Amino acid sequence: xTPQHYRKADRLLVAADCxxxxxxxxxxxxxxxxxSFEPEAGRWSLVGGFVDARESVNDAxxxxxxxxxxxxxxxxxxxxxxxxxxxxxxxxxxxxxxxxLINIADYSRQLNLEHEPHWCSLKNLPDxxxxxxxxxxxxxxRLQQKIATHPVGFELLPRKFTLPQLQNLYEAIYQAxxxxxxxxxxxxxxxxxxxxxxxxxxxxxxxxxLYVFDRKRYEQLSHEGLKFV
Amino acid sequence: xTPQHYRKADRLLVAADCxxxxxxxxxxxxxxxxxSFEPEAGRWSLVGGFVDARESVNDAxxxxxxxxxxxxxxxxxxxxxxxxxxxxxxxxxxxxxxxxLINIADYSRQLNLEHEPHWCSLKNLPDxxxxxxxxxxxxxxRLQQKIATHPVGFELLPRKFTLPQLQNLYEAIYQAxxxxxxxxxxxxxxxxxxxxxxxxxxxxxxxxxLYVFDRKRYEQLSHEGLKFV
DNA sequence: CCAAAAGTGTTTCTATTACACCCATGT
DNA sequence: ACATGGGTGTAATAGAAACACTTTTGG
Numbered sequence: 311x312t313p314q315h316y317r318k319a320d321r322l323l324v325a326a327d328c329x330x331x332x333x334x335x336x337x338x339x340x341x342x343x344x345x346s347f348e349p350e351a352g353r354w355s356l357v358g359g360f361v362d363a364r365e366s367v368n369d370a371x372x373x374x375x376x377x378x379x380x381x382x383x384x385x386x387x388x389x390x391x392x393x394x395x396x397x398x399x400x401x402x403x404x405x406x407x408x409x410x411l412i413n414i415a416d417y418s419r420q421l422n423l424e425h426e427p428h429w430c431s432l433k434n435l436p437d438x439x440x441x442x443x444x445x446x447x448x449x450x451x452r453l454q455q456k457i458a459t460h461p462v463g464f465e466l467l468p469r470k471f472t473l474p475q476l477q478n479l480y481e482a483i484y485q486a487x488x489x490x491x492x493x494x495x496x497x498x499x500x501x502x503x504x505x506x507x508x509x510x511x512x513x514x515x516x517x518x519x520l521y522v523f524d525r526k527r528y529e530q531l532s533h534e535g536l537k538f539v
Numbered sequence: 540x541t542p543q544h545y546r547k548a549d550r551l552l553v554a555a556d557c558x559x560x561x562x563x564x565x566x567x568x569x570x571x572x573x574x575s576f577e578p579e580a581g582r583w584s585l586v587g588g589f590v591d592a593r594e595s596v597n598d599a600x601x602x603x604x605x606x607x608x609x610x611x612x613x614x615x616x617x618x619x620x621x622x623x624x625x626x627x628x629x630x631x632x633x634x635x636x637x638x639x640l641i642n643i644a645d646y647s648r649q650l651n652l653e654h655e656p657h658w659c660s661l662k663n664l665p666d667x668x669x670x671x672x673x674x675x676x677x678x679x680x681r682l683q684q685k686i687a688t689h690p691v692g693f694e695l696l697p698r699k700f701t702l703p704q705l706q707n708l709y710e711a712i713y714q715a716x717x718x719x720x721x722x723x724x725x726x727x728x729x730x731x732x733x734x735x736x737x738x739x740x741x742x743x744x745x746x747x748x749l750y751v752f753d754r755k756r757y758e759q760l761s762h763e764g765l766k767f768v
Numbered sequence: 769c770c771a772a773a774a775g776t777g778t779t780t781c782t783a784t785t786a787c788a789c790c791c792a793t794g795t
Numbered sequence: 796a797c798a799t800g801g802g803t804g805t806a807a808t809a810g811a812a813a814c815a816c817t818t819t820t821g822g
Contacts, residue, residue: 311629312629312630313576313577313578313629313630314576314577315576315577316552316589316629316630316632319552319589320552320553320589320590320591320592321550321551321552321553322550322551322552322553322590322592323545323548323549323550323551324549324550324551324553324633347542347543347544348542348543348544349542360545360548360549361549361551361622361633362549363549363551363631364624364631365624366622366623366624367620367622367623367633368622368623370622388619388620390617391596391617391620391635393590393595393596393597393599393635394595394596394597395593395594395595400540400541400542400545401541401542401545402592402593403545404553404590404596406620406622472801473801473802474800474801489785489786489787490801490802490803491786491787491802491803491804492784492785492786494801494802494803495803495804496783496784511793511794513799513800514792514793514794514799514800514801515792515793515794515795515798515799515800515801516791516792516793516794516799516800516801516802517792517793517800517801518800518801518802519801519802701774702774702775703773703774718812718813718814719774719775719776720775720776720777720813720814721811721812721813723774723775723776724776724777725810725811740820740821742772742773743772743773743774743819743820743821744771744772744773744774744819744820744821744822745772745773745774745775745818745819745820745821746773746774746819746820747773747774747775748774748775
């Protein structure tokens with residue numbers, strides 16, 4: 311029974327759109343799809359869908375992400391509500407944008423190819439429909455802020471990773487070179503990485519030691535007070 | 540003409556709720572109102588209302604703020620979308636929360652008393668309806684982050700203010716004491732305050748010099764790079 | 769003359785930056 | 796043996812924190 315006062319209020323279509331970031335070891339990538347329905351069918355777009363009356367907006371975003379990637383339990387965070395009247399020329403639709411961080415290797419196993427997904431490097435992103443380009447731009451800014459103070463970079467890497475890999479990730483996200491010595495000192499001084507006895511020999515002859523993120527140790531620390539860069 | 544694919548999607552009620560911060564020289568306050576309709580009529584709530592199909596979500600928030608405070612051109616920023624299914628037990632309503640910063644003195648002239656507005660100090664905030672308590676909590680966190688790097692504190696003060704007043708504001712927002720000498724050195728070193736020849740003598744015998752925020756100077760600087768605390 | 773708040777300078781310590789050499793190994 | 800990328804230490808600098816005395820003036 312809808313209360314009296316709510317009756318005359320308008321009801322709107324509500325979408326959830328996901329900026330899905332991935333990292334291939336070199337570049338930061340965004341997952342885009344070919345839109346399969348009108349308007350703008352055939353053009354590149356973010357993964358999205360409508361929020362159902364019987365699910366929370368967060369759940370909707372997770373459902374949409376899972377539909378495409380087959381992945382559960384992904385790092386995902388609400389970004390912003392895009393609410394301009396004509397952002398979708400076909401109807402009044404507001405969109406809640408989310409950004410997600412996934413490990414490309416995990417993902418590629420579970421890929422749902424139905425929508426022609428494509429990892430696109432940030433630098434040569436095509437024009438996206440509606441305000442999706444703005445969404446990506448804002449998401450990159452938020453990711454830059456986030457990764458400076460929260461341990462989210464690990465979401466983009468395999469469970470075991472090397473310091474050079476981690477540094478490449480930060481460099482890709484900030485589009486800037488970092489000093490190797492300063493970077494490793496700072497990251498290691500946080501005390502949240504466990505060094506393994508194994509080495510990764512993929513990218514050099516000497517090989518680089520593998521590390522894992524020690525979430526327990528992290529939980530014991532200040533949570534908000536860490537500074538990664 | 541709504542496209543085919545949109546037809547079967549659910550339409551939801553969308554609200555905009557505002558966390559309106561004010562500062563009385565001592566404490567950070569939030570503006571709350573007595574809710575005048577069911578459900579939860581008579582209980583304390585944030586200022587809010589439904590988003591209209593023909594206005595952007597941001598415009599809706601500004602309209603709602605204006606209705607209560609009579610004020611235009613207020614500093615306002617989107618906070619977060621609250622989208623749980625049962626956040627409003629009476630109907631499926633998602634809410635886009637905004638926070639606004641206003642100068643209590645300006646405001647009190649224009650006050651719309653219809654809704655029994657009340658400046659409530661953060662420390663003894665009563666229980667609010669729905670998830671409005673959470674909204675306030677999140678807004679305070681965001682304000683703390685924001686004010687550390689952006690010149691938004693001035694929105695909460697009169698146009699002319701003293702350094703002790705500005706420091707009180709920061710102390711109220713962070714709930715922490717700051718060192719007077721370090722604070723004034725740091726703020727002044729940003730070069731975005733113009734010192735006036737007048738003194739404010741309200742709160743001390745000696746009187747404190749008045750300053751104004753020099754927005755032009757600020758615009759010329761890095762914009763994102765400033766650090767206030 | 770004294771209480772109360774404003775103004776100001778120096779020292780210490782910590783964090784950041786800049787920078788160069790040796791190591792391990794596959795070819 | 797050498798090229799490639801990995802690992803590490805130190806010195807200089809900048810920024811943050813800690814700290815105490817003098818000034819003004821209304822009562």
